[in-house]
Amino acid sequence: MSAATIEADAAPRFDARQRLIVLVLLGAGFMLAVDFSILNVALPAVGSGVGLGVGGLAWVTSAYALPAAGFALLFGRMADLFGRRRLFLTAMVVLIGASLLGGFAVNPEMLLTARALQGVATAMAVPASLSLLTTTFAEGALRERALGLNGALLSGGFTVGALVGGVLVDLLGWRSAFFINVPVAVVILLLTPFLVRESSLPGRVRLDLPGAVTVTGGLLALIYAIIERNLVAGVAGVVLLAAFWAIELRAPAPLAPVRILKRPSVKWGNLAGLVIFTMEPAMIFLMTLYLQKVLGFSALATGLIFGVPGLASVAAGVIAGRLIGRFGTRAVLTTGMAVQGLSTIPLVFLGDDRMALAILIPALFIGFFGHVTAIVAYTVTGTSGLPDEEQGLATGLTSMTQQVAVTIGIPILSAVAATQSVELTGIHLALVVNVAVTLAAAALVWYGLRRRAALTH
Known part of the structure; x- marks a missing residue:
């Protein structure tokens, strides 16, 4: 047996502090996956609870998906420039506020605003938590194990949400699908400063504003075009993303360097x-x-x-x-x-x-x-x-x-x-x-x- 094979067979181990770090950072993703899955099951109850018709139910999902996808790249870069832990903690605060708003929603406007804010929180939390994870563990077996656990917990979250969502909504009502986030997010918010170090910041902090505007606008327009099958929005999205690429080729501090x-x-x-x-x-x-x-x-x-x-x-x-x-x-x-x-x-x-x-x-x-x-x-x-x-x-x-x-x-x-x-x-x-x-x-x-x-x- 070769040395490489022996090394591959040796299971990497986290120490006690690393286990807690993994639990906190991946716990956020697990919570978001459970919530997303429960809300899918609860859609009819949520719609009837706030007077949202069948035709509008798709927007309970879309209001979340648009910012979650459209802002992910921007917030990922902001995590590098302004602090990953800071952005992660901000995401938990936004998520708590959004979940409370959704849980107390009495009309479609409050509900869809809450879902949009949950999407923003996801766009902030996911890249921040994953980049904290990848910078905590160097490339190699421990990082691969941590990312493997991330995949397991995300899948487990979707599965748990699908299995318990119907029961939870039947017993506690659809509002519980929002409120369930709050205590978990509060615990993560309290533990993170003690476990996770802030990332080092670059000497000169610069944000490529034209790149940020064009890529975010382009993604939002393109995703909206696909959801609503809107040709005009699709064309606008393609034009904005093409402009983003042109900007990145010339920007002195690009949001997403073309070499990457x-x-x-x-x-x-x-x-x-x-x-x-x-x-x-x-x-x-x-x-x-x-x-x-x-x-x-x-x-x-x-x-x-x-x-x-x-x-x-x-x-x-x-x-x-x-x-x-x-x-x-x-x-x-x-x-x-x-x-x-x-x-x-x-x-x-x-x-x-x-x-x-x-x-x-x-x-x-x-x-x-x-x-x-x-x-x-x-x-x-x-x-x-x-x-x-x-x-x-x-x-x-x-x-x-x-x-x-x-x-x-x-x-x-x-x-x-x-x-x-x-x-x-x-x-x-x-x-x-x-x-x-x-x-x-x-x-x-x-x-x-x-x-x-x-x-x-």
Whole structure:
């Protein structure tokens, strides 16, 4: 057995302080994932509670998704320039205020404002917490393990939210979906200053304001265009993002230096993340429609059906770091994507008989394992090879990619499904597109990362 193999087999260990740091930083992401999942389950109750019609329910999600995706890159860079811990603590304060506002909402305006503020808090918290994590643990086994636990907790959060959301809302009402954040965020707010050191700040703090305005405006316009299928907003988004690229080429202190955006690990890693997070949540949405509208299961039964494969997500997050240590990010990332895509193929052939669960549940189990393994490898890839002073930007990019992808995936594949008059046929067609895009992207990422692999081996 080679020394490298022995080293890969040795499980990295956190000391007591590092465990607490990981718990606090990743606890915020877990809380946000649980809340997002619970609110998805509670949407009808939330809408009726504040007088929001069925047509407006989508905006309970969209009001959150727009700022969460549109501001992630900006706040990631601000974390580098003005202090990661400071931004993380600010995010907790905003989240507490937003959750209280949502919990006490009496009309749609209060509710949607609260959701938008929760999206802003997410755009601040995720890149700040991840960059604090990546700067606390140097590149290598401990960082990979920490990011693996991040994947496990995010998946666990979505699973827990789906499983307990219906019960929680039935017992305590829809307002509990907002109030549940408050005590957790307060504990994080109190513990963070004692556990996490503030990041070092650059000597001359400068923010690329034209770049910040164009990239944020462009992302908001583009995401809005996809959600609302608005051509004018789409054109405006493309123009603003093109202007952002031109500004970054000439800016003396660019928000996102082009040299970083051109790095194979950043470029191909974020392409992988875009596909990973576009296709899998959209598949879950399609399978939710299938279970409830085709097979006739209740919302609670649907949550339980997803809960069993969800355990594979947690397991994948725990062991993904070790897989990366042994096989490298390129191999684990593309294999995870391939598993995610290939496990979707059996779903294309599901019929309208409940015996389909015998195929659906194992396929979801395998697919969720590949999905979370790919998430961990994508996060490691997108943040590797960069100095500490640019980790906020790197994690801002990965966070932006994730939020944009989750937001656009469901509308895109729903539009594909809607081209067919028969619901089951439309779901099958959308799943075929899902498989084709995922496998093609896996091949492209394998090819694109070859130079980096050659340089590091």
